[in-house]
Amino acid sequence: MFSLSYLIRRLLLLIPMLFGVTVVAFVVSHVVPGDPAAVNLGQYAMSDPTIVAAFRRQWGLDKPAPLQFLVYMGNLLHGNLGISQQTHRPVAVDLAQYLPATAELALAAILISILVGIPLGIVSAVYHNRIIDHISRLLALMGVSVPVFWLGLVGLDIFYVHFSLLPGPGRLDESLTAPRTITGLYTLDSLLTGNWTDLRSALAHLILPGLVLSGFSTGLFTRITRSAMLEVLGLHYTRTARAKGLAGWRVILRHAFPNALVPTLTSIGLAFANLLTGAVLAETIFSWPGIGRYAYQAAVNLDFPAIMGVTILVAFIYIMVNLCVDVLYALVDPRIRAR
Amino acid sequence: MPVRPQRLSWLIVSASVSLAVALFGAHGTPAQAGSHVGASPADTIVTAMFFDGKSLDPGRQFEYMGMTADRAMYDTLVTFANGNLTKPVPDLATSWKVSGGGSVYTFTLRPGVHFSSGNPLTAADVVWSLQRQLNLKGNPSFLLQLAGVSSISAPSSSTVRVTLKTPNPALLYILPNPSLSVLDSKVVMAQGGTDAANADKTDKAESYLNTHSAGSGPYVLTGYSPGNSISMTANPKYWGPAPKIKKVLLLNQKSPAEQLTLEKGDTDISLDLAVDQVPALKKQAQVATYSLSSPDVFFLILNLSPSVNPATAKQDVRQAIRYALDYKGILSLAGTGATQPPGVIPVQFLGALPESDAVKQDVAKAKALLAKAGYANGFTATMEYPSDITPDGIDFGLFAQKIASDLSAVGITVKLTPNPVAVSLPNYRGGKEQIGFWYWGPDYPDPSDYLNFLPGQLVGLRANWKMGADAQLAQWMKQASSTVDKAQRIALYQRIQRRMNEIGPFVPLFQPSKIVATRRSVSGFHYNAIWQVDFNQIGK
Numbered sequence A: 001m002f003s004l005s006y007l008i009r010r011l012l013l014l015i016p017m018l019f020g021v022t023v024v025a026f027v028v029s030h031v032v033p034g035d036p037a038a039v040n041l042g043q044y045a046m047s048d049p050t051i052v053a054a055f056r057r058q059w060g061l062d063k064p065a066p067l068q069f070l071v072y073m074g075n076l077l078h079g080n081l082g083i084s085q086q087t088h089r090p091v092a093v094d095l096a097q098y099l100p101a102t103a104e105l106a107l108a109a110i111l112i113s114i115l116v117g118i119p120l121g122i123v124s125a126v127y128h129n130r131i132i133d134h135i136s137r138l139l140a141l142m143g144v145s146v147p148v149f150w151l152g153l154v155g156l157d158i159f160y161v162h163f164s165l166l167p168g169p170g171r172l173d174e175s176l177t178a179p180r181t182i183t184g185l186y187t188l189d190s191l192l193t194g195n196w197t198d199l200r201s202a203l204a205h206l207i208l209p210g211l212v213l214s215g216f217s218t219g220l221f222t223r224i225t226r227s228a229m230l231e232v233l234g235l236h237y238t239r240t241a242r243a244k245g246l247a248g249w250r251v252i253l254r255h256a257f258p259n260a261l262v263p264t265l266t267s268i269g270l271a272f273a274n275l276l277t278g279a280v281l282a283e284t285i286f287s288w289p290g291i292g293r294y295a296y297q298a299a300v301n302l303d304f305p306a307i308m309g310v311t312i313l314v315a316f317i318y319i320m321v322n323l324c325v326d327v328l329y330a331l332v333d334p335r336i337r338a339r
Numbered sequence B: 001m002p003v004r005p006q007r008l009s010w011l012i013v014s015a016s017v018s019l020a021v022a023l024f025g026a027h028g029t030p031a032q033a034g035s036h037v038g039a040s041p042a043d044t045i046v047t048a049m050f051f052d053g054k055s056l057d058p059g060r061q062f063e064y065m066g067m068t069a070d071r072a073m074y075d076t077l078v079t080f081a082n083g084n085l086t087k088p089v090p091d092l093a094t095s096w097k098v099s100g101g102g103s104v105y106t107f108t109l110r111p112g113v114h115f116s117s118g119n120p121l122t123a124a125d126v127v128w129s130l131q132r133q134l135n136l137k138g139n140p141s142f143l144l145q146l147a148g149v150s151s152i153s154a155p156s157s158s159t160v161r162v163t164l165k166t167p168n169p170a171l172l173y174i175l176p177n178p179s180l181s182v183l184d185s186k187v188v189m190a191q192g193g194t195d196a197a198n199a200d201k202t203d204k205a206e207s208y209l210n211t212h213s214a215g216s217g218p219y220v221l222t223g224y225s226p227g228n229s230i231s232m233t234a235n236p237k238y239w240g241p242a243p244k245i246k247k248v249l250l251l252n253q254k255s256p257a258e259q260l261t262l263e264k265g266d267t268d269i270s271l272d273l274a275v276d277q278v279p280a281l282k283k284q285a286q287v288a289t290y291s292l293s294s295p296d297v298f299f300l301i302l303n304l305s306p307s308v309n310p311a312t313a314k315q316d317v318r319q320a321i322r323y324a325l326d327y328k329g330i331l332s333l334a335g336t337g338a339t340q341p342p343g344v345i346p347v348q349f350l351g352a353l354p355e356s357d358a359v360k361q362d363v364a365k366a367k368a369l370l371a372k373a374g375y376a377n378g379f380t381a382t383m384e385y386p387s388d389i390t391p392d393g394i395d396f397g398l399f400a401q402k403i404a405s406d407l408s409a410v411g412i413t414v415k416l417t418p419n420p421v422a423v424s425l426p427n428y429r430g431g432k433e434q435i436g437f438w439y440w441g442p443d444y445p446d447p448s449d450y451l452n453f454l455p456g457q458l459v460g461l462r463a464n465w466k467m468g469a470d471a472q473l474a475q476w477m478k479q480a481s482s483t484v485d486k487a488q489r490i491a492l493y494q495r496i497q498r499r500m501n502e503i504g505p506f507v508p509l510f511q512p513s514k515i516v517a518t519r520r521s522v523s524g525f526h527y528n529a530i531w532q533v534d535f536n537q538i539g540k
Helices: A004-031 A036-040 A049-058 A065-077 A091-126 A131-145 A148-162 A186-192 A196-233 A236-243 A248-276 A280-285 A291-300 A304-332 A334-338 B007-027 B064-073 B123-135 B139-147 B185-190 B255-264 B275-282 B315-324 B327-334 B363-372 B396-408 B421-429 B447-453 B471-482 B486-503
Strands: B044-049 B078-080 B088-090 B093-099 B104-109 B149-156 B159-164 B219-225 B229-234 B247-252 B269-273 B287-293 B297-302 B380-386 B413-419 B435-440 B506-510 B513-519
Touching: A004 A065, A004 A304, A036 A049, A036 B421, A049 B139, A065 A304, A091 A131, A091 A186, A091 A196, A091 A248, A091 A280, A091 A291, A091 A304, A131 A196, A148 A196, A148 A280, A148 B255, A186 A196, A196 A248, A196 A280, A236 A248, A248 A304, A280 A291, A280 B255, A291 A304, B044 B064, B044 B255, B064 B219, B064 B229, B064 B247, B088 B093, B104 B123, B123 B139, B123 B149, B123 B159, B123 B185, B139 B149, B255 B269, B255 B275, B255 B513, B269 B275, B275 B287, B275 B513, B297 B315, B315 B363, B315 B396, B315 B486, B315 B506, B327 B396, B327 B506, B380 B396, B380 B421, B396 B413, B396 B435, B413 B421, B421 B435, B435 B447, B447 B471, B447 B486, B471 B486
Parallel strands: B044 B247, B044 B269, B380 B413, B380 B435
Antiparallel strands: B078 B088, B093 B104, B104 B159, B149 B159, B219 B229, B229 B247, B269 B513, B287 B513, B297 B435, B297 B506
């Protein structure tokens, strides 16, 4: 089942799915009450019919909705996502600038969550109902409940303002120029161009927002890993492995954990997709120019091209992440491969 | 049960610790402010503000971001100095003559001015730039129409003549707006710019102007990353004294981050702080805080049409509402720096009413007026306001609740109806609201902007205050739009506002505070309500 043809079929499904998403996004954004002209033009400009007409013409809003959709689809097929009303630049350029910024942050957060959450979940399951289990469950609960906005501000106040241990908002120190754009991820780009000053600054700027954003997913992974492990630790093959005389942690990590991986992988995939599609609050607090902030501004300003562009991108990300998770299932669990 | 913790966990822990030490080490130990990595460099003014704008093209921008940046890169015919908006002073024009009874303005240009490209600035550039702004039909294009401009011409290479349809003293207060900046017409035309009548369809220069400046101002643009930062450096060809600080960096930050970066010394100026941050800021020895009043006026608009609400259509009811409100309480909600405007004209503009005119709460009087109007048992009304914008940091919902509670004390039941601005704004503009809670930001710092509140005018119509509703106001309005004498204008506008307070549909509530702060090391800072900072005067 997990053959190349299966993969190709899954990838081809992208087209009708993205088309469906585009239609829904278009209909919903145009049906929602509100006039982009009213939101984007000043009080005086709105009362001047010439200015309003010029605005509508400039943004294609003077055509009937079905025609607007056809024009949009026509442009989309040529790779043209339109011009954003907020930045007055092509939406594709905006996405190319903002997505890597969010990707970098998402990668940092997911890495922290995996490195902290999964071991914590394993330990919690192994020392079930002991002190360490209670502590880790409390930490997990805090992770999913503490508001990102508050945590970010407190973090900045302590580590940036008072103890000068970490840098402040932004992706890079003000005095530095960004590395040459290859991927858009400052860490990767500075590594690839040998710009060590930029690399250090970019990494340092990632720590606090990464930690703050990872709170939720760390808590999530801890709980899911813990419950998956608990289930597996009670199963017959675990007992068999122990009966064979294998060392304790070898049983846990080599025999039990891989079988608990499948539900954990699902949650990692979902959490990563969620992080990748932008965390508005974290991006606002840390002045991180990412997709979340862009999408929020687009929604508030009724910037249709940007709304559509972001929606299609988010749909694409979720579909691809799900596909990757499915592929990883097959790699991790031979039974799925064989099916 | 298995043995102790484990190599894997120790490996992870020690790896994290080493990484942390390496990075913290790179970042630096706690040091004195100014000497840490990330501190604002000595040769740069770092300013934090919220990027509300979309464009740096002077002819198209009309938000704070564009105003602040463009003022540094471009010049206008006349300007305001040191934040004083009551007195226009020379900029590109060294002098001007008013003739034709106040409808012809002839400006003499300063000699020897060059653009950053080296091209000389002539009257033709002035005319071209103003025509382009008008013909782009963008957000700021109404300014010259408001002034009543009928033609702009260049009688010589160093004179510009602006002819108005009728005499209008507001012209000199409109021209300082950065959207009326003078652009290097040769350079902009080469990049697809045009001042033709169909410029709204044919002008292609915006993307160039978002990456390069084409002005004669003290700075030139070196970079613009939308939503992120704007960087500028000193213009070597500037006609005036060279700026004290060679570089300017504008960073997009929201108020919580602005406070932290200012305290730390990573920014020098913060322009979008909230009033509840003032106590914490005042504790910082290195920070100077300014609690100013914004010229924005928040008000209630009561519908005059009986079919919308028969109660608010009655003058006594409107007066009752005016007396029922607890203005002291509203002001304390708004915080330090906020003020109560006695009329619709903000307190810092010419023609504002004196403080003694401000209405004071009188619950007994309010109840008596309601009874007189036949509403002794009160009435019900809906109050609509925008739910998703916070101009000047004001949360409409908070104040709406206060107002509703004040009104319920006199028997008026208010149903709060918050709606996103995309929904509530059309209702407001369409005159459909029973009670509306909105604000007006001045388009230019002259009382004539507030004639919009009169019967038959832009805002008056939103309360269904139709043309001809009051002969007295109509007469005063006609006089006010053409009187040039300052003392006469003040008297007229005060009379207008007093009459409006008596019979009109508006209840001015408050002008919010505008909190800005700088590091104490910053000198030469005078807040300007239109473009916020004159960077070329800042030193540190």
